[in-house]
Every structure is written in structure tokens, then in C-alpha cells.
Amino acid sequence: MPKPDHIELTVNGAALRVDAGTTVAAALLMCAAHARMSITGEPRAPLCGMGICYECRVTINGVPHQKSCQILCESGMDVQTP
Amino acid sequence: MTKSWDVVIAGGGIVGTACAVECVQRGLRTAVVEPGSIGGGTTAAGMGHIVAMDDSPAQLALTRYSQQLWRALAVRLPATVEFDCCGTLWIAADDEEMAEVHRKHAVYAEAGIPTQILDAGALASAEPHLRRPLAGALLVPEDAVLYPPGAAAWFMQQAVRMGAILYGQRAVLCAAKGIVQLDDSTELRATTIVNAAGADAPRVTTGLPIRKRKGHLVVTDRYPGYVRHQLVELGYLKSAHSVTADSVAFNVQPRRTGQIILGSSRQFGADDTAIDHRILSAMIDRARAYMPEIASLKAIRTWTGFRAATPDKLPLVGPWPGDESIWLAAGHEGLGITTSLGTAKLLADALTGRPPAIPIEPYLPRRFAERTAHA
Amino acid sequence: MKTSFDVLVVGAGPAGIAAAVRAAEKGASVGLVDDNPAPGGQIWRRGAPQNSSARQWFSRLEAAKVQRLQGWCVFDAPRSGVLSAERSDCDDEIDCCAELHYDKLILATGARERFLPFPGWTLPNIMGAGGLDALARGGLPIAGKRVLVAGTGPLLLAVAAELAARGAIVVGLCEQAPVRQLARLSLQLFRQPAKLMQAAHFGIACRAFPIFTRCWPVAAHGNGKLESVTVQRKGRQWMIACDYLACGFHLVPNLELPMLAGCRIDNGFVTTDDLQQTSVANVYCAGEPTGIGGVERALLEGQIAGLAAAGREPEARALCRKRTSMQKFVRALESACRLDPQLRTLAHKDTLICRCEDVPLAALREYRSWRAAKLLTRCGMGPCQGRICGAATAFLFGWEQDSVRPPLVPVRMASLIAQNNENGEETR
Numbered sequence: 001m002p003k004p005d006h007i008e009l010t011v012n013g014a015a016l017r018v019d020a021g022t023t024v025a026a027a028l029l030m031c032a033a034h035a036r037m038s039i040t041g042e043p044r045a046p047l048c049g050m051g052i053c054y055e056c057r058v059t060i061n062g063v064p065h066q067k068s069c070q071i072l073c074e075s076g077m078d079v080q081t082p
Numbered sequence: 083m084t085k086s087w088d089v090v091i092a093g094g095g096i097v098g099t100a101c102a103v104e105c106v107q108r109g110l111r112t113a114v115v116e117p118g119s120i121g122g123g124t125t126a127a128g129m130g131h132i133v134a135m136d137d138s139p140a141q142l143a144l145t146r147y148s149q150q151l152w153r154a155l156a157v158r159l160p161a162t163v164e165f166d167c168c169g170t171l172w173i174a175a176d177d178e179e180m181a182e183v184h185r186k187h188a189v190y191a192e193a194g195i196p197t198q199i200l201d202a203g204a205l206a207s208a209e210p211h212l213r214r215p216l217a218g219a220l221l222v223p224e225d226a227v228l229y230p231p232g233a234a235a236w237f238m239q240q241a242v243r244m245g246a247i248l249y250g251q252r253a254v255l256c257a258a259k260g261i262v263q264l265d266d267s268t269e270l271r272a273t274t275i276v277n278a279a280g281a282d283a284p285r286v287t288t289g290l291p292i293r294k295r296k297g298h299l300v301v302t303d304r305y306p307g308y309v310r311h312q313l314v315e316l317g318y319l320k321s322a323h324s325v326t327a328d329s330v331a332f333n334v335q336p337r338r339t340g341q342i343i344l345g346s347s348r349q350f351g352a353d354d355t356a357i358d359h360r361i362l363s364a365m366i367d368r369a370r371a372y373m374p375e376i377a378s379l380k381a382i383r384t385w386t387g388f389r390a391a392t393p394d395k396l397p398l399v400g401p402w403p404g405d406e407s408i409w410l411a412a413g414h415e416g417l418g419i420t421t422s423l424g425t426a427k428l429l430a431d432a433l434t435g436r437p438p439a440i441p442i443e444p445y446l447p448r449r450f451a452e453r454t455a456h457a
Numbered sequence: 458m459k460t461s462f463d464v465l466v467v468g469a470g471p472a473g474i475a476a477a478v479r480a481a482e483k484g485a486s487v488g489l490v491d492d493n494p495a496p497g498g499q500i501w502r503r504g505a506p507q508n509s510s511a512r513q514w515f516s517r518l519e520a521a522k523v524q525r526l527q528g529w530c531v532f533d534a535p536r537s538g539v540l541s542a543e544r545s546d547c548d549d550e551i552d553c554c555a556e557l558h559y560d561k562l563i564l565a566t567g568a569r570e571r572f573l574p575f576p577g578w579t580l581p582n583i584m585g586a587g588g589l590d591a592l593a594r595g596g597l598p599i600a601g602k603r604v605l606v607a608g609t610g611p612l613l614l615a616v617a618a619e620l621a622a623r624g625a626i627v628v629g630l631c632e633q634a635p636v637r638q639l640a641r642l643s644l645q646l647f648r649q650p651a652k653l654m655q656a657a658h659f660g661i662a663c664r665a666f667p668i669f670t671r672c673w674p675v676a677a678h679g680n681g682k683l684e685s686v687t688v689q690r691k692g693r694q695w696m697i698a699c700d701y702l703a704c705g706f707h708l709v710p711n712l713e714l715p716m717l718a719g720c721r722i723d724n725g726f727v728t729t730d731d732l733q734q735t736s737v738a739n740v741y742c743a744g745e746p747t748g749i750g751g752v753e754r755a756l757l758e759g760q761i762a763g764l765a766a767a768g769r770e771p772e773a774r775a776l777c778r779k780r781t782s783m784q785k786f787v788r789a790l791e792s793a794c795r796l797d798p799q800l801r802t803l804a805h806k807d808t809l810i811c812r813c814e815d816v817p818l819a820a821l822r823e824y825r826s827w828r829a830a831k832l833l834t835r836c837g838m839g840p841c842q843g844r845i846c847g848a849a850t851a852f853l854f855g856w857e858q859d860s861v862r863p864p865l866v867p868v869r870m871a872s873l874i875a876q877n878n879e880n881g882e883e884t885r
Contacts, residue, residue, distance in 0.1 A: 021503070022596030023494075029597055033682050034581045039304075039339070040815040043681055045581030047812070047845070049591030050499060051492055051545075052569050054813060054840040054867075065303050065380055065840075065867070069595065070528075071546055072494045119829035126832055162833075231832045251825075303840055303867055344870075357863060359535050363877030366870050377871035381864060382840055384873070 009077040024068035090272035095125035098278030099237035100422040104430035112246040117253035121234030124280025127387015132226040140444035148424035164338040170225035180217040260407040281388035283412035294388040306340030330365040399445040458555040462488040465559035470498020472744030473565035475759030481521040483767040492530040533863035554872035561766035568745035570705035575803035577677030589703035600624030605699040607631040610707040631672035642793035707794040710746040733762035750787040811846040813839020827856040
């Protein structure tokens with residue numbers, strides 16, 4: 001079966017439709033202001049875009065600490081940010 | 083250049099800095115010599131467990147005394163010390179170990195240490211990530227955890243505030259007969275030289291009955307609430323007992339940050355700091371046997387360290403028979419963090435002729451000289 | 458999972474792709490491991506129209522017999538001839554970790570951006586220059602968004618041009634270097650036709666936005682996310698409203714794996730001989746870790762390493778001649794991107810230096826070494842393992858980094874358990 005052109009996923013419960021090949025980091029920035037909260041409570045979003053800074057971590061399908069900039073969106077994915 | 087002191091302490095780890103506080107508080111002119119960063123040596127490899135341990139009556143006395151001192155100090159400790167009175171759960175996997183739980187409960191009760199026996203159900207509620215079934219556990223609620231380098235740094239700060247001097251970034255080349263020579267040609271004259279150099283103690287004073295025992299540690303990313311107490315398997319005692327074999331035991335600790343520290347391993351005769359994958363793997367695998375899902379947690383860092391082990395598992399606190407200017411505060415094996423406070427008080431009391439709170443005899447270094455004399 | 462290769466290449470950027478392709482075309486069994494979902498590294502990241510050079514190399518990669526381990530991250534070099542790797546995305550049913558055996562190893566781990574802290578730099582929508590570009594290529598909508606580009610280096614021009622081509626409104630480009638410092642670099646561009654073409658392309662795009670030299674951000678502002686940036690130029694400050702700030706101060710090489718493998722490092726880069734061999738037998742290094750020098754140099758070094766690793770020394774040597782002129786570009790780039798000492802004053806006492814552990818500048822000032830600061834403030838103890846704050850503190854305080862220890866990245870404990878495998882059995 002050929003890969004779909006669009007992918008449907010949810011970010012914090014809200015449905016989102018993105019092009020195939022979109023990273024979870026890009027997807028979450030489309031509808032959420034941040035990826036994680038720092039230990040002193042600052043909102044943080046992706047910084048380096050290449051899997052080094054760990055600022056883009058989110059919970060995907062219940063698994064925490066996933067680097068969203070290196071993960072492609074998949075159909076039915078559930079992305080949660082604080 | 084020569085300076086004169088009442089006490090010069092070799093080693094700015096948790097034991098050395100705790101001793102510095104006690105000495106300077108009693109009016110002794112005190113200096114501390116540390117080649118690296120405060121709490122960066124043996125102290126940095128400690129798990130930071132404050133634990134009452136009953137391997138022997140003398141060990142129980144010293145750890146209990148120290149545990150009480152920590153509890154009294156807790157309210158003054160800054161956040162950087164990360165002191166957390168989370169308690170210890172000694173975990174019994176089977177009936178044999180459960181019998182050990184009951185035995186420990188009785189021993190601790192006699193020593194005035196409050197404990198609570200948990201059955202399998204209570205244990206599962208207390209720590210949901212432990213596998214089931216386990217037999218139960220002994221909870222020691224007055225045990226705690228802290229961040230060892232933070233504690234050492236705070237002690238040093240307190241000591242300096244009261245007039246102690248730190249000779250930092252300098253190593254002790256020679257310490258004997260009241261003279262401490264540093265590697266920058268500084269010479270310190272001292273009435274008493276305290277060897278608190280951790281795993282490096284045998285280098286500072288020759289002939290110490292101390293062997294290095296290597297340990298591995300892993301710290302995870304933040305998983306707040308995953309582990310609530312310090313968890314130790316009762317088999318830990320078998321590991322600490324063994325004199326020759328390499329061994330691992332289940333031992334995890336929650337940090338204030340929500341990170342989990344995983345130990346423990348013991349090896350004699352391994353002198354390098356490199357990670358031994360065989361041992362590390364066995365150590366984590368042992369943890370998985372008690373907490374199956376731990377395998378999916380992320381490890382951020384691994385490191386090793388050396389415990390200073392004596393033949394009878396008790397530290398060396400007091401005058402060294404080989405040189406009347408040298409006193410020891412070393413050989414604490416896995417209990418240096420806990421007993422740093424007790425050691426410091428015993429040492430400083432003995433130095434100033436005050437009666438100690440607990441008998442100092444079991445820890446006096448001369449016990450080894452006497453043994454060799456009788457051999 | 459356990460696999461063996463004649464030649465194992467780490468990093469699927471231009472250098473790694475060139476090395477893997479050349480070695481495979483000469484008959485070696487080749488593995489190419491990379492932690493991103495797709496090959497290309499940073500500069501050839503998919504999601505943008507590729508130039509013809511990139512397209513050709515990707516075609517050759519598809520055609521070559523290279524075993525691709527895409528989405529795998531190398532976290533340890535436990536002994537000679539073996540690397541440990543873990544899958545980035547993994548559920549518990551699949552094998553999540555791998556033991557990769559090799560006769561020859563080629564390290565093409567690339568470079569990362571240097572971030573310098575300033576007040577407000579942790580606000581969402583402030584990224585690296587390459588960072589915003591990577592996110593845009595990953596699908597972040599940028600059309601119609603106001604982007605300020607800042608920092609130093611030719612990467613800024615490349616990023617500004619690409620974002621403009623995607624429809625972003627580039628409100629300005631702030632380069633910290635003075636014009637005369639950049640001039641030597643321009644001379645070098647004339648010596649390299651390929652680069653001249655790139656520059657001309659950028660020149661066309663750049664007429665669309667203002668470029669300021671000797672200019673840098675001093676503060677970022679916004680409520681919950683970026684709204685504006687205050688920049689400074691020769692003592693004059695002004696505010697620029699923007700949606701994104703793409704800010705990076707040149708590149709630093711990814712040396713962690715070369716260091717763990719025991720490779721000798723001189724002046725901050727991996728030392729290699731003519732054939733890209735490091736100080737460790739059977740370990741080669743190519744591209745940015747040997748010197749920040751751009752795509753053409755990375756391709757050339759990758760090819761030399763690939764040919765040499767496949768036992769084709771004469772063919773490798775034939776390419777060495779071309780590398781000499783590229784070395785001049787490396788030096789020109791280094792001096793062009795020299796950082797103004799005033800950048801050390803950007804961070805205020807409560808500006809966070811370590812983002813993982815939220816450690817401010819004030820907490821760090823009293824320490825004289827990276828190790829002491831780490832131990833007593835937790836700076837560098839977070840999951841990025843000091844990769845972001847390490848470059849900043851090296852510039853701010855001159856601190857040298859610690860030796861490297863495994864795991865090179867946070868990994869599942871299961872992967873550490875699986876490393877106990879001396880007999881080469883199937884690992885779980």
C-alpha cells in the first residue's frame with residue numbers, strides 16, 4: 001500500500017493533519033506554543049532542530065522524553081505536551 | 083613557605099569537610115587540602131544514602147548516631163544538598179529474606195530506630211513499580227538521601243566562614259611528623275594531620291589497611307514519583323560481605339530532581355575508572371529483576387568510583403600508631419556519606435579531650451596494629 | 458541485533474554518504490548508521506529542493522549496496538571493532554539495540570551550532586540558524602512569518618536565502634563580524650567556483666533584506682514565546698519585531714564519538730593523515746570533525762576515507778591534491794567567524810547558561826573548571842550532556858571539557874544490559 005500524502009494525528013487531544021514527512025516537532029509547533037516545561041517552569045520549544053539540545057522532548061503514545069525533531073509523524077500518533 | 087596549624091586535613095570530601103567544621107567550631111586552627119574540586123573525589127561516586135546499617139553493633143552505633151545528626155541538621159541544609167528523608171525499604175524476595183526482615187526489625191528496635199514491617203500488599207502500594215510478588219520489606223523511615231558533593235561544598239563553606247582555610251587545587255606530596263608538603267612547595271606545619279583522603283588515603287599514609295573497591299553507578303532522566311524510597315535488596319548484605327568476588331546488588335535511589343540513581347556493584351582489584359560493561363550490564367539486569375519496567379527508562383550517565391574498604395568493614399577514626407601527628411578519618415567503604423557527621427564529631431571530640439557520644443574504640447586504627455602484633 | 462561490516466560509516470551527511478558510496482562501489486560490505494529519520498545530515502536535509510550534486514549522491518546511495526541503519530544512534534564504542542547503537546523510536550517488541558562490528562570505521566559525525574546565551578534566549582521560537590532551517594524542512598510553516606537571522610558565519614546567509622525562498626519575511630540578518638573580517642572569506646570564495654555560485658545565489662536572495670555587520674542580539678522579548686529582539690550595533694540598540702529568531706554562532710564539531718574511540722584531537726579537531734586515518738588503527742574521520750569547511754570538503758574527505766577503507770589507496774591519494782585548496786577555506790572560515798569578545802558580556806547574571814538544568818550565569822562564575830561547575834551546579838548534567846552549554850562556557854570562561862564517557866546519548870537501560878555480549882550471540 002503506498003504511503004499516504006497526509007497524516008492525521010492528535011496534539012494535546014486536538015486533531016491535526018500534516019503532510020507526510022513532517023516531523024513531530026514541526027507538527028506540535030503548528031498548534032502548541034511549547035514542547036516541554038523546564039525544571040524552573042519555563043516553556044521551551046525546539047532549539048537545535050537536530051537532536052542535540054533535548055528541548056523538543058514530548059510524550060508520544062504515552063512514552064515520555066521523545067525527541068520530536070527526529071521523529072516523523074505517523075498516522076494515529078498521540079502527542080502530549082505539558 | 084611554612085605555616086602552622088592545629089589541624090591540617092588532607093582531603094576536601096564529605097568526611098574531610100565535616101571534620102573541618104567540627105574542628106574549627108572547637109577553636110582549632112584548621113586547614114583543608116584538596117587537589118580537585120570539593121566533594122569531587124570519592125565523595126562524588128557515593129550514592130548519597132543516609133542509612134542505619136547493622137552489619138555489626140559498632141556499625142549500627144555509628145550509622146545510627148550519624149543518621150540522627152543528619153536529621154538534626156536537615157532544617158539548616160540548603161536546597162543544593164537535596165536532602166530528602168524518603169526512608170529506606172529493605173526488600174525481601176522470599177521467606178528466607180522475610181525472616182531477615184523480622185530479625186532486623188528486632189535489632190533496630192533495640193537500638194531505638196523506628197522501623198515498620200510491610201507485607202507484600204503494603205510493599206506493592208508503597209512502590210508500585212516493584213515486581214510482584216515479593217515477600218515484603220522493612221521500612222526505615224528515618225533514612226534519607228542527599229547529593230554528596232552539595233553536602234561537602236556546604237560543609238566547606240561553613241568551615242571557611244568560621245575561619246578554616248582551604249588549600250585548593252593542591253595535592254599532598256607527603257604528610258608525616260607534623261609536616262604536610264604540597265605539590266606547589268608549600269609546607270604546612272600541623273600538630274595533627276587528619277587523613278580524610280577517601281580512596282586516596284593509602285597514598286597519603288603508607289601502610290593503611292585499606293583496599294579500593296570499585297563501584298558503578300547509573301543515573302536516569304527525570305521520572306518524578308517512579309521510586310519513592312531508597313530501595314535495597316536484602317541480598318545487598320551478601321554483596322557487601324563478600325571479600326573477594328565481584329558482585330552486584332539491587333539498589334535504587336530517588337533524587338529530588340526525579341532522576342533515579344542505580345547501583346550497586348563491588349569489585350576488588352580493579353584499578354581503572356573505565357566502565358566494565360559486564361558488571362554494568364549485570365547490575366542493571368539485577369535491578370530489572372526487581373523493577374521490570376526499569377529497562378525502558380533512559381540512562382543519562384554512567385560513572386565509577388572507589389570505596390575505601392577496611393578488613394572489618396568499620397572505618398578508621400582516631401590516632402594512627404605509625405606517627406603520632408597523624409590521625410585517620412578514612413576507610414568508610416559504602417558508608418562514608420552517612421557516617422561523615424559521626425566521624426567528624428568523634429574525631430574532634432577525641433582531639434579536644436571531650437567524651438564522645440558513642441564509644442570510639444571499635445573504630446580506632448590501633449586495632450589493626452594490635453592484630454598484627456598478636457599475629 | 459548483531460551485524461558485521463567491512464566498512465561502517467557513522468553519519469549520513471555529505472561526508473558519510475560519499476564514504477559509504479565509494480566503499481560500496483569498490484565491493485566492500487558497508488553499513489551507514491545515522492540518527493535522523495532520513496539521510497542528508499543537516500545541509501542536505503530533505504524537504505528542500507536539492508542541488509544537482511546532492512541529487513547525484515543520493516542516487517548513487519540508493520544504487521549502492523549499503524546497509525542503511527537510519528534512525529539508529531551510536532552510544533558507545535565498547536571495544537575495538539564494535540559500536541553499540543540504539544533505535545531512536547522503538548517499542549518493546551522490536552530489537553531496540555544493535556552491536557555493529559566493523560573492520561574499518563569511518564566517523565562522519567558532522568558539526569552542531571554554537572549557541573551563546575543572552576537574556577530571553579530560552580523563549581520558544583528562538584532556534585539555531587540551521588535549527589530553524591531544519592524545522593522548516595521538517596514541515597514547519599514559515600511562509601509569511603517574520604524571521605530575524607543572527608549570529609555568525611556563511612550558514613546565516615544560506616539559511617536566510619532558503620527561508621526567504623520558502624516565503625518567510627526575513628526582517629534582517631545580523632552578522633557579528635566586521636566587514637573586513639569577512640573580506641578574506643570573500644577572497645576565498647573567488648578561488649572556489651562552486652562556492653562562488655552559491656554566493657551569487659545568496660546575493661540575489663539577499664537584496665531582499667537588510668544585512669548588518671558588527672551586529673548581534675542583546676535581548677529577546679515575548680510573553681510565552683518570541684515577539685521581538687533587541688539588537689546592538691556599535692553601541693546603538695534597536696528593537697526588531699519578529700516571529701522567529703534563527704541565531705547561531707558558527708559550528709563546533711561533534712567530537713564525542715571520535716574521542717570515545719580514542720582518536721587524537723588537536724586544536725579542537727580530529728587529527729587525520731592524508732588518507733583520513735585517525736590516530737586509531739582502522740578508524741577514519743571525514744568532514745566537519747576534522748575542520749569546519751563546508752560541503753565540498755566533506756564530500757572529498759568522505760570519498761578519500763571510503764576509498765582508503767575499501768583498500769583502494771592509490772585512488773584515494775589521487776583525490777588528496779584537491780583537498781589542499783579546501784584547507785585554505787577552512788582557515789579563512791575560522792578567521793572570518795572569530796567571535797567578538799563583547800559577546801562574552803551578553804549573558805546577565807540570571808541568564809540561563811545550562812538549559813537542561815536551568816543553571817544561571819551567577820551560579821557558574823565562582824568555578825574554575827567545567828568539572829567543578831558540573832558537580833556543584835549541575836550545569837552539563839542534563840540529557841544534552843553539555844553539548845549546548847559546553848560550547849557556551851568554553852567561550853565564556855575558557856573551560857575545557859571533561860573526557861567523554863558512555864553512553865554518548867541518553868539510552869534505554871535495556872540497551873546497557875544488552876552490551877553484555879562478549880560471545881556475539883543474538884541480543885535482545
